[in-house]
Amino acid sequence: MTTPDLTACDREPIHIPGAIQPHGVMLVVARDTLEIRHAAGEVGGKLGHPEWRGLALGAVIGDALALRAAALTQSGVKGGFVGQLETPAGPLDVVAHTLGDALIVELEPGAEPRPAPHLLGGLEAAAAAFERSPSLQALCERAAIEFRRLTGFDRVMIYRFKDDGVGAVLAEDRADHLSSFLNHHFPGSDIPAQARALYVRNLVRVIPDSAYRPAPLSPPWAGETPLDMSDCALRSVSPVHLQYLRNMGVAASASVSIVRDGRLWGLIACHHGSPRLLPYETRVACRALAAALARQIRAKEEAQLYRERIRLRLLEDELLAQFDPEGVTDAGLARSLTDIRKLLDADGVAVLRAGMLWAEGACPSEIQVRDLAAWVLEGDGEPRTTDRLGEAHPPAQCYADRASGLASVVVSADEPFVLLWFRAEQVEVINWAGNPHKAIEPDAEGALTPRASFEAWRETVRGRSRRWSLAELETIGRFRDALREARQRHRLRELNQRLADMVSDKEALLLQKEVLIKEANHRIQNSLQLVSSFLALQARSLDEEALRAPLEEAGRRLHAVALVHRRLYRADQIETVDLGRYIEDLIGEMLGSMGPEWVGQVTLDLQPVTVPTDRAVPLGLVLTELVINANKYAYDGEPGPIVVSLEHHGPDLHLIVADRGRGASNSAGGFGSRMMAAMVQQLGGRIEHLPNDPGLRTLLVAPIVSAGTER
Numbered sequence: 001m002t003t004p005d006l007t008a009c010d011r012e013p014i015h016i017p018g019a020i021q022p023h024g025v026m027l028v029v030a031r032d033t034l035e036i037r038h039a040a041g042e043v044g045g046k047l048g049h050p051e052w053r054g055l056a057l058g059a060v061i062g063d064a065l066a067l068r069a070a071a072l073t074q075s076g077v078k079g080g081f082v083g084q085l086e087t088p089a090g091p092l093d094v095v096a097h098t099l100g101d102a103l104i105v106e107l108e109p110g111a112e113p114r115p116a117p118h119l120l121g122g123l124e125a126a127a128a129a130f131e132r133s134p135s136l137q138a139l140c141e142r143a144a145i146e147f148r149r150l151t152g153f154d155r156v157m158i159y160r161f162k163d164d165g166v167g168a169v170l171a172e173d174r175a176d177h178l179s180s181f182l183n184h185h186f187p188g189s190d191i192p193a194q195a196r197a198l199y200v201r202n203l204v205r206v207i208p209d210s211a212y213r214p215a216p217l218s219p220p221w222a223g224e225t226p227l228d229m230s231d232c233a234l235r236s237v238s239p240v241h242l243q244y245l246r247n248m249g250v251a252a253s254a255s256v257s258i259v260r261d262g263r264l265w266g267l268i269a270c271h272h273g274s275p276r277l278l279p280y281e282t283r284v285a286c287r288a289l290a291a292a293l294a295r296q297i298r299a300k301e302e303a304q305l306y307r308e309r310i311r312l313r314l315l316e317d318e319l320l321a322q323f324d325p326e327g328v329t330d331a332g333l334a335r336s337l338t339d340i341r342k343l344l345d346a347d348g349v350a351v352l353r354a355g356m357l358w359a360e361g362a363c364p365s366e367i368q369v370r371d372l373a374a375w376v377l378e379g380d381g382e383p384r385t386t387d388r389l390g391e392a393h394p395p396a397q398c399y400a401d402r403a404s405g406l407a408s409v410v411v412s413a414d415e416p417f418v419l420l421w422f423r424a425e426q427v428e429v430i431n432w433a434g435n436p437h438k439a440i441e442p443d444a445e446g447a448l449t450p451r452a453s454f455e456a457w458r459e460t461v462r463g464r465s466r467r468w469s470l471a472e473l474e475t476i477g478r479f480r481d482a483l484r485e486a487r488q489r490h491r492l493r494e495l496n497q498r499l500a501d502m503v504s505d506k507e508a509l510l511l512q513k514e515v516l517i518k519e520a521n522h523r524i525q526n527s528l529q530l531v532s533s534f535l536a537l538q539a540r541s542l543d544e545e546a547l548r549a550p551l552e553e554a555g556r557r558l559h560a561v562a563l564v565h566r567r568l569y570r571a572d573q574i575e576t577v578d579l580g581r582y583i584e585d586l587i588g589e590m591l592g593s594m595g596p597e598w599v600g601q602v603t604l605d606l607q608p609v610t611v612p613t614d615r616a617v618p619l620g621l622v623l624t625e626l627v628i629n630a631n632k633y634a635y636d637g638e639p640g641p642i643v644v645s646l647e648h649h650g651p652d653l654h655l656i657v658a659d660r661g662r663g664a665s666n667s668a669g670g671f672g673s674r675m676m677a678a679m680v681q682q683l684g685g686r687i688e689h690l691p692n693d694p695g696l697r698t699l700l701v702a703p704i705v706s707a708g709t710e711r
C-alpha cells in the first residue's frame with residue numbers, strides 16, 4: 001500500500017466537481033440562442049421535460065422567466081434572482097449567472113414568500129441588537145441566537161479563524177439535546193485553503209442533505225477546461241466534507257461567511273439533525289445579517305484597539321517624560337526599568353546598551369539574554385514580537401518558563417542598544433472537537449477520510465506566552481523612535497556643550513592674548529616715545545645742519561613704527577590694520593615734525609585696504625623713506641607738492657609717492673635706500689621709479705598678504 005498524501009485536501013479541485021446536489025436542477029444554456037446544452041439533476045421529474053436537450057430555455061421554464069434570465073446577458077450583471085417557477089411539486093426559485101458564453105440557470109425548491117415588513121423587521125431588530133452589544137463576545141453570542149432564529153437550525157456556532165488557520169467556537173446557540181462545542185477548536189485542515197477562498201466568493205453555502213448522491217452533468221462537459229462551478233449554489237461538495245458532516249451526526253448544514261475588509265474572519269456554522277432546506281429568500285436575509293454582523297465586529301475590534309492604543313500612549317508619554325531633560329542616560333534607563341516592563345505588561349525586561357546590561361522581573365540569565373540580543377541584532381532591526389520564541393529561536397526552549405514570548409526593538413545597532421521584553425510560558429489546555437492529529441486519516445484502501453470522533457479531546461500546549469497585540473507592536477515601534485530622537489537630542493546637547501566650552505576657552509585665550517599684546521605694545525610705545533624724544537632733544541641741541549638732519553630722519557622713521565603700535569593699542573582688531581587710515585595718520589605725524597610750511601603740500605588719495613599687522617610696519621617705513629627722499633632730493637629740503645596714493649589691485653596693493661621736483665637722483669647708496677630695499681624685499685614686492693613730467697613717481701607693488709598665507 002502506498003503512503004497516502006495527507007495534503008491532498010488542500011489540492012482537491014472542489015470548484016469543478018462536474019456534478020450538483022440533487023435537490024435542485026442546473027441548466028447550462030447558450031447565451032446567444034438560449035438553447036439548453038447541458039443539465040444536471042431531475043429535469044424530467046422536477047420540470048416535466050425528460051427530453052430537454054436542444055430545447056429553448058423558455059420552453060422549460062416559461063418565456064417570462066427565460067427573458068429575465070436572458071436580460072443578464074445584455075445588462076452585464078453577473079447574476080441574481082430571476083423569479084419563482086410554479087410546478088406540481090411546489091415552487092422553484094430560479095437563479096442565474098453568466099459564465100463566458102454560457103448562462104447557468106439553477107432551480108431550487110422555494111418557499112412561500114414571507115411578507116416584506118415581517119422579514120425586514122426581523123433583520124432590523126437583529127441589527128439593532130448587534131449595535132447594543134457591549135463587547136465582541138456579547139456580539140457573537142447575540143449573533144448565534146439571531147441566526148438560529150432566522151434559519152431554524154438545531155445548532156448555530158460563531159466560528160472564528162486564528163492566524164494559524166485553527167478555528168475556535170466563540171459563541172453557540174443549540175437545541176437542548178445537543179452537546180456543546182463552545183470554546184472548542186477545530187484544526188485548519190477541516191476547512192482547506194481553496195474552500196476558504198470560495199467562502200469569500202460565495203457568502204452562503206448550503207448542504208440540505210449530507211447523505212445525497214451527486215447528480216452529474218449530462219452530457220459530460222467536453223470543453224478544454226472543466227465547467228467552473230465556483231458561483232453555483234448547487235455545486236456538489238467534497239466527499240471528504242460530506243463524510244465529515246455525517247461523522248458529526250449532521251444531516252444538513254449551512255455556512256454563512258463573515259468577511260471583514262475582504263478577508264474571511266470567520267463563519268456562521270449551522271447544523272441540523274435531519275435534512276433541511278434553506279430557501280433563497282432566507283439565504284439573502286442571512287447575507288444581509290452577516291454583513292451587519294461584520295460591520296459590528298469591525299467596529300468592536302477597532303474600538304477595542306483604539307482604547308488599547310490610548311492606554312499605551314499614555315503609559316508611553318509618562319515613560320518618555322522621565323528621560324527629559326537629561327536624555328537617554330544609563331542612569332535613566334536603570335531607574336525606569338520597572339515602567340519599561342509595565343509598558344507592555346511583560347513579565348521581565350532587559351536593556352543592553354554599549355556592553356552594559358540591566359534587567360528587571362522574570363528574565364533569562366545574563367548569558368542567555370546576551371545571546372538573545374545577538375540573535376535579534378541579526379535581523380532587519382525592525383520591531384518584532386513572537387509568542388512562540390522557542391520555535392523561532394531553539395536555544396530559548398531551555399528557558400521557556402521565563403521567556404516563551406519576546407518583544408524586541410533595536411534602538412542602535414552600533415552601540416548596540418537593544419530592548420527585550422519577556423512573557424513567561426502560559427500553559428494552555430485546548431479543547432478540540434476530536435483529535436486534531438487525526439483530522440484526516442487513510443482508510444483501509446488508502447483513501448483519505450475525516451476523523452470519526454468529535455468527542456472533546458484535550459491537548460496541553462506549552463512553549464507559548466500571551467500574545468502581543470497590534471497596539472503593543474505599534475507602541476514599541478514608537479518607543480524605539482522616541483528613544484532614538486531623545487538619544488540624538490542628548491548627543492546634540494553634549495556636542496553643543498563641548499563646543500560652547502571650546503569657544504569659551506578660545507575666547508579666554510584670545511582675551512589673554514589681546515591683553516598681553518596690548519601690554520607689550522604699550523611698553524614698546526613708551527620705549528619708542530622715549531627714543532623719539534631723546535632724538536628730538538639731541539637734534540635741537542645741535543647747531544650743525546649736517547648732524548641734525550640724520551637725527552630728524554631717524555625720528556620720523558621711529559614715528560612710523562610708533563604709529564602702528566598706537567593704532568594696535570587703540571583698535572579692537574589686533575590682527576589687521578586699515579592701511580589707508582594708518583597712512584593718513586602717519587603723514588599727519590610726519591608733517592607735524594617737518595614744520596608748518598608743509599601744511600597743504602601733501603595730497604592723499606587713499607583707497608580702503610586692510611593688511612595684516614606684521615606688514616603695516618615695513619609699509620610705513622617704506623612710505624616714510626619715500627616722503628623723506630621727496631623732501632630731500634626733489635625740493636632740497638624745502639616744501640613742495642607731494643601726492644600719496646593707495647590703490648587696491650586684486651591680491652596686490654599699489655603705494656605711490658609722486659612729486660613735482662627735479663626728477664630722479666643718485667641716492668641708492670645711502671642708509672635710507674638700503675633700509676627701504678630691505679623692507680621691500682621683506683614685503684615680497686618691487687619698487688619702480690617712473691617719470692612724472694615733471695618730477696618723479698615712485699610705485700611700490702606688494703602683495704596684501706604674505707605668500708603662503710590665507711587671507
